[in-house]
Amino acid sequence: xxxxxxxxxxxxxxxxxxxxxxxEEILKKGRQQMGRLGPATVDRAIREMTADFYVVGxxxxxxxxxxxLPAESEHPHFICRGCNRVFxxxxxxxxxxxxxxxxxxxxxxxxxxxxxxxxxx
Ligand SMILES: [Zn+2]
Numbered sequence: 001x002x003x004x005x006x007x008x009x010x011x012x013x014x015x016x017x018x019x020x021x022x023x024e025e026i027l028k029k030g031r032q033q034m035g036r037l038g039p040a041t042v043d044r045a046i047r048e049m050t051a052d053f054y055v056v057g058x059x060x061x062x063x064x065x066x067x068x069l070p071a072e073s074e075h076p077h078f079i080c081r082g083c084n085r086v087f088x089x090x091x092x093x094x095x096x097x098x099x100x101x102x103x104x105x106x107x108x109x110x111x112x113x114x115x116x117x118x119x120x121x
Pocket of ligand 1: 080081082083084085116117118119120
């Protein structure tokens with residue numbers, strides 16, 4: 001994969017944020033560093049970087065897809081009910097093994113805690 005200036009900017013935005021960001025958050029923060037960054041460019045870069053595992057998608061039910069840099073280990077997340085921001089919890093945590101109901105296929109799992117962040121408390 002070619003590392004373009006746009007992709008470098010997105011990776012830097014995710015690194016600096018230290019938490020999973022939505023496409024809108026990436027776009028907003030990316031534009032602070034690179035004024036010309038357009039939504040189509042961001043979408044394409046995210047799609048390609050996700051396919052190449054430079055970036056991983058984080059999906060919570062009823063929430064927009066978020067993106068973060070690949071972590072060393074599985075970790076839970078915390079979502080603020082006030083501002084909807086999602087934070088990484090720096091804890092090593094393995095999802096429990098489950099036996100899905102008959103006919104169900106598991107494609108992923110997440111451990112999510114919720115509450116309020118310091119800005120919203
Ligand atoms: Zn908050």
